[in-house]
Amino acid sequence: MRIDSSAPTRIDLAGGTLDIWPLYLFHEHAQTLNAAISLRAHCSIRARSDARVRLVSEDTGVEVEADGWQGLDVSGALPLLARLVHYFKVSGADIVTRSESPFGAGIAGSSALNVAVAGGLAAFTDREIAAEALLAIAMNVEAQVISVPTGAQDYRPAYYGGVSSVKLSIDGVRRVPLELDPQELESRLVLAYTKASRNSGINNWDVMKRHIDGDAEVIACFARIRDIAVAMRDALARGDWPDVGRQLQLEWANRKRLAPGVTTPDIDRMIGAAESAGALGAKVCGAGGGGCLFCFADPGDVPAVREALAANGADILDFHLEQQGLRITRP
Template identity: 50%
Template sequence: MKVEARAPTRVDLAGGTVDIWPLYLFHPGAQTVNFAIRRYATCEVTTRADRRIVLISQDQQVRETYESLMDLGLRASKLPLLRELVMFFEPRRGIKIKTASQVPAGAGLGGSSALNIALCGALARVTGKHYSRPQLLEIAKNAEAIVIRVPTGWQDYFPALYGGASAVHLDRDGVKREKLPLSFAEIEKRFVLCYTGLPHNSAINNWEVMKAHIDGDPRVRRNFGRISTIASQMREALLARDWHDVSGLLALDWENRKHNFKGISTPKIDRMIERTKKHGTRAAKVCGAGGGGCVVFLVEPGTKPAVEAELARLGGEVIPFSVSRAGLEVRSDGMGPFGEGR
């Protein structure tokens, strides 16, 4: 039996890091705003006739073989997320897992969470275990926390599971996704995505900021209060298609985020944002936890090619994208190809 799965990555526009428990409980009305993109994390799970577990990461160029599930549990792995999920789903026969991603490692596009969701979907299908999408989210979130050994946020799992544009509401009675009815064509022509070539470590950056918040740093707490307010206003501006307000809020989110942790921006990121303004950039921010990775630029209509050309001249890697309407997709032997994600 062979099962393939894919899940889209995402671009976050406002409210990031506030989605880590329990930070959002200190900021009533906290939410994050993002949209899924057709840049996928993929996995292929094939059953074997023996009991061996084979783990393969095409991106990391790592291949590991274990004689059995028990052997996997007794040994360390260079692919700890794969190991953790296989141990959880407990396949009754041997399997081979092969993973790949269409975004660079450390890009800040939620690639690890998308891969996590794709793996959960494929392993659930292979093992015959029936979980709802909210249950898959819980499994993925808890597995990631075990692997990185610090608390994880909520927002990256929703675009991977459901696709489209989302406002993730972080409330005392639970975390809920609101599907935002936005014009994806408008998003695709107004935003530019660029990889700076400097991977970031979201676990470290988020943990440092979270510790400062929990320790009562008044500056960090004020910034998070502002970031929560900005996210709420961003949702309203997007729904109203008020691109002037979207621009101002994107810039404001970035300014507040830079004050939380000194390593969130870099000279190269600052230079890219400043140099592209004369070509059509209205505002920009780093995706994810910052410190490198990708930057999303909001540009004037019709200026996207000029901004992309300037970013390439500055040493950036422009990432073409479109919005993914679909989230997690899983297919088994005999099923047709994946849809277009639109």
């Protein structure tokens, strides 16, 4: 038996970090906006003739093998894969993973891989798991691996695809697809890799603790980030592209105010060059400090923005907005 699975990464448009419980409970109407993209994470699971389990990460070149799932060290090499195999109690399988996104890109590659592997293992073990239950497994296992709270948003573009709002409230987390023409949005986006792995410019645990401890500046920043996400969602729904650019500028300004380490001199230079070439707004993806950034521009200015970023040392990543989320096949 063989199972192949894959899941898309994402661009986080606005509202990030508020998706970590319990931060969103303190900001009514909290939501994040994201767009799934075609740079996918892949998992291939093949049944073996014995009970051994072998884990292979093609991206890192790391390989782990044990007599069965019980023999895998969840604190050793490839801990995310090991913990997922432990949860599903899988033995007698070779599990191979790879990602189309650069290492440390900040576009939720680990969450996409998590969803792809969890979905693949569920299929391999013939377990029918509802969407939100599978996402809860993925989120909780990742929290075990990184030993800090994880947000709710990144698993949803990986599972569902599309452009969406993740609404966060007292009664739970709910994904709402955004009604827009994806081609109109895609034609205005440029994604670039800064060639530096992200360094967690926003320390989620530190920011979360400061918020809970009553840091007025952090609370005010998150309130503005919440308001920006609401305004950007409205602008996207109206097709008001200049306002989308304005809201993106405000989002980036507040990110830098919340955690100055989210940017670097190289990132500032790249974004400055993009804006001089016509970008209406830009921000780093994910935690920042490196990884990817994306720019928003009128379609006619996109070629100049791409050239400006490349001239300043960035690698331009070709992609399209991905309407399909988790894929599982049985070749």
